[in-house]
Amino acid sequence: MNKKQKKSPMLKYTIKDFQRDFTDDNTCLEWLKNYRWPNGIYCENEGRITKHHLMNTRKSYSCQECGNHVHPTAGTIYHKSTTPLTTWFYTAYLMAQTRGGISAKQIERETGVTYKTAWRICNRIRKMLDEDQDPFVGTVEVDESYFGGKKKGGKRGRGSENKIPVVGMVQRKGELKAVAVPDTKSDTVLPIIDNRVKKGTKVYTDEYPIYNRLK
Ligand SMILES: [Zn+2]
Structure with missing residues (x-):
């Protein structure tokens, strides 16, 4: 990979790349976990970073030492949503690619969620992206x-x-x-x-x- 490609990964990141990287909800959850805790998950009970294993049924990771559960979706727009993470991630991907220029209708068509759900997802992702881009002043x-x-x-x-x-x-x-x-x-x-x-x-x-x- 040359330097130029490294600097603008979004331009090179195609829909095929997305589908390869985010095949199911577990890969999305894993991505979210690594994004939130790039150095590993710190266990309050052990007072150190410990190994955590995916709990398939609960969308959480459990500490190998004490069994404490950590939910990567806690505090995010994905928390307690019944919509698959893959649908959220795909919508966010399309939005980033098109700079927000996608419709709820398109998400409904491509992912199979209802129009109401698609509209809500689009709205929440857009709001999250807007808040991120609102820099501090003063x-x-x-x-x-x-x-x-x-x-x-x-x-x-x-x-x-x-x-x-x-x-x-x-x-x-x-x-x-x-x-x-x-x-x-x-x-x-x-x-x-x-x-x-x-x-x-x-x-x-x-x-x-x-x-x-x-x-
Ligand atoms: Zn622990």
């Missing part, structure tokens, strides 16, 4: 934190093991955006801030050196 504070309990005898803060780093952005007197990140390197963190904070915004950070590179 004055914003940025800091990273770590999700997960304190490990006994372990280090705290940056560099701690078995914790999931989270970049938080707070608009003064406003909303919080929090994004789980695979690490706190500048190449990871800076693009996230860039995407979610409008240019020209005053950004307050602590003295972690990577922030010096924020324009």
